[in-house]
Amino acid sequence: MRFTHFLFLLYFLSFLNCKDEKLKIIKIEGQQIIISDSLILDGEIENFIKPFRDNIQKDLDSILAYSAGTYSKTDGELNTAVGNFMADAIYSEANPIFKSRTGHDIDMVIFNHGAIRSALNKGNVSKRTAFELMPFENTVVVIAIKGTQIDSLIDFLRTSKTAHPVSKLKLVLNQEFKIMEAKIKGKNIDKNRIYYVATSNYVYSGGDNMSFFKPNDSVYRLDYKIRNTLIDKFIKLDTIEPVIDDRFIQIK
Amino acid sequence: MKRRDFIQQASAGTALVTLGSLGLQSFTSLNNTTKITILHTNDVHSHIDTFEEGRNANKGGVARRASLIDSIRKENPNTLLLDAGDIFQGTPYFNYYGGELEFKLMSKLKYDAATIGNHDFDNGIDGLFAQLPHAKFQFISANYDFSNTIMDTQTKPYQVFQKNGIKIGVFGLGIELNGLVAPNMFKETKYLNPLEISQDMSRILKTEEKCDLIICLSHLGYNYRNSNKISDLSLAKATKDIDLIIGGHTHTFLPKPTIVKNSDNKNVLVNQVGCYGIYLGKIDFYFDSDKNKSANGTSIIV
Numbered sequence: 163m164r165f166t167h168f169l170f171l172l173y174f175l176s177f178l179n180c181k182d183e184k185l186k187i188i189k190i191e192g193q194q195i196i197i198s199d200s201l202i203l204d205g206e207i208e209n210f211i212k213p214f215r216d217n218i219q220k221d222l223d224s225i226l227a228y229s230a231g232t233y234s235k236t237d238g239e240l241n242t243a244v245g246n247f248m249a250d251a252i253y254s255e256a257n258p259i260f261k262s263r264t265g266h267d268i269d270m271v272i273f274n275h276g277a278i279r280s281a282l283n284k285g286n287v288s289k290r291t292a293f294e295l296m297p298f299e300n301t302v303v304v305i306a307i308k309g310t311q312i313d314s315l316i317d318f319l320r321t322s323k324t325a326h327p328v329s330k331l332k333l334v335l336n337q338e339f340k341i342m343e344a345k346i347k348g349k350n351i352d353k354n355r356i357y358y359v360a361t362s363n364y365v366y367s368g369g370d371n372m373s374f375f376k377p378n379d380s381v382y383r384l385d386y387k388i389r390n391t392l393i394d395k396f397i398k399l400d401t402i403e404p405v406i407d408d409r410f411i412q413i414k
Numbered sequence: 415m416k417r418r419d420f421i422q423q424a425s426a427g428t429a430l431v432t433l434g435s436l437g438l439q440s441f442t443s444l445n446n447t448t449k450i451t452i453l454h455t456n457d458v459h460s461h462i463d464t465f466e467e468g469r470n471a472n473k474g475g476v477a478r479r480a481s482l483i484d485s486i487r488k489e490n491p492n493t494l495l496l497d498a499g500d501i502f503q504g505t506p507y508f509n510y511y512g513g514e515l516e517f518k519l520m521s522k523l524k525y526d527a528a529t530i531g532n533h534d535f536d537n538g539i540d541g542l543f544a545q546l547p548h549a550k551f552q553f554i555s556a557n558y559d560f561s562n563t564i565m566d567t568q569t570k571p572y573q574v575f576q577k578n579g580i581k582i583g584v585f586g587l588g589i590e591l592n593g594l595v596a597p598n599m600f601k602e603t604k605y606l607n608p609l610e611i612s613q614d615m616s617r618i619l620k621t622e623e624k625c626d627l628i629i630c631l632s633h634l635g636y637n638y639r640n641s642n643k644i645s646d647l648s649l650a651k652a653t654k655d656i657d658l659i660i661g662g663h664t665h666t667f668l669p670k671p672t673i674v675k676n677s678d679n680k681n682v683l684v685n686q687v688g689c690y691g692i693y694l695g696k697i698d699f700y701f702d703s704d705k706n707k708s709a710n711g712t713s714i715i716v
Contacts, residue, residue, distance in 0.1 A: 189700040192671035199472040204480035367596035
């Protein structure tokens with residue numbers, strides 16, 4: 163009799179106990195593990211990738227030019243060598259197409275600093291380099307905007323304090339980030355004139371909050387990928403040697 | 415008298431059997447702490463090959479990541495593998511194949527779930543949808559309402575995983591697409607407030623799904639200085655019941671996971687591993703029964 167009671171007691175105790183027994187986190191360990199070349203290559207995965215890689219490499223690796231140095235988008239304050247190279251390439255490659263279609267010249271180029279996705283590394287330059295700099299499928303669009311909107315564009319550059327790449331625009335700020343000089347192709351900005359500004363379709367559609375392109379007189383879609391402007395520029399050059407210049411600077 | 419003896423004996427017998435099985439259960443949980451391993455990547459951006467040159471030379475690569483994950487799974491089968499978005503865009507693999515190879519490889523590596531990053535819309539929402547047949551893992555997003563798009567029913571707000579009796583609830587969060595992705599790319603995808611959604615999700619996962627571990631898989635970004643834009647850090651502070659936020663978008667290389675106090679003054683881990691598959695994040699959670707919990711609470715070693 164007494165033993166049975168004891169068993170019942172045990173039964174209820176353990177039942178209650180178990181109900182209370184909720185799992186709790188007692189310890190957490192966190193770490194970042196580097197994927198280094200000391201890790202083994204998984205053969206099955208490697209074999210799976212190979213035909214995809216081979217097919218792409220055939221297309222990408224023919225040498226087009228030589229880069230004299232390594233140019234990163236973080237080298238430079240308000241303008242960078244790689245950004246200048248890209249903005250100038252968009253101007254020089256897209257302008258003949260735009261002119262042949264419309265009779266107008268592109269007045270200036272602007273695109274977003276974030277669009278530069280790698281450094282231009284020293285050494286051989288190929289189609290692959292263009293893919294690294296500009297992996298996106300962005301295309302060149304030219305937008306006709308009023309001189310007053312150029313003021314908004316400049317104000318955007320002034321307040322963003324970022325090296326958004328530009329070509330044919332000169333902008334000098336003082337210590338307080340106030341405008342000291344603003345010129346397009348060497349001339350003061352005329353509020354009553356129409357300017358043809360080349361950018362990427364990404365920026366035009368409001369990317370990186372560049373909202374000064376709307377409303378506008380007209381939009382010309384060139385169906386010319388920004389990456390292809392770079393490839394076409396590489397083909398024309400032997401050595402690429404862009405510099406940080408005075409197109410967008412702050413006098414300190 | 416004889417009958418009463420019989421009943422007593424029978425009851426005693428039942429009690430013994432039940433006691434036996436319960437005893438065994440508590441025995442296992444007493445002596446074996448269960449370890450749950452959470453592995454994660456973010457912003458891999460189509461980086462399938464190891465870097466050949468530049469500052470990341472000889473780092474990254476899916477085939478090396480695969481062998482690392484394999485060895486971790488061998489050590490602990492109770493492992494989840496998650497990705498916090500921006501799987502697409504960054505190498506010619508994406509430009510040539512549209513994300514097919516990325517999804518196929520993630521499936522081979524047995525990813526359990528991924529959330530959607532802004533760059534996963536780079537071939538439009540149709541481009542993302544077109545690659546879904548290659549993905550054998552679940553896409554989770556709680557704050558993108560896809561109901562008026564082709565992605566309708568293709569994602570889940572959250573997923574609950576069971577590992578060795580432990581319930582792990584994972585919910586997904588995406589970043590505001592306006593201003594970041596062209597509207598013709600994301601079409602009628604509706605962005606819902608991540609903070610409100612997180613409060614709903616953590617309540618559902620805690621009280622309805624009774625999860626032991628709650629993970630937020632986020633593509634909001636780690637932190638925005640001088641801005642009230644929602645980030646992983648601000649979300650961690652403003653919510654409760656979330657144990658871990660796995661982040662992306664800002665390509666933040668954290669030397670170690672960040673510990674943040676939530677609205678209940680409890681610890682939340684926020685982690686992100688930069689970008690391009692250079693690192694794999696690994697967070698181990700050790701579970702034990704309440705009574706074995708040390709007086710000091712949870713120890714966090716990062």
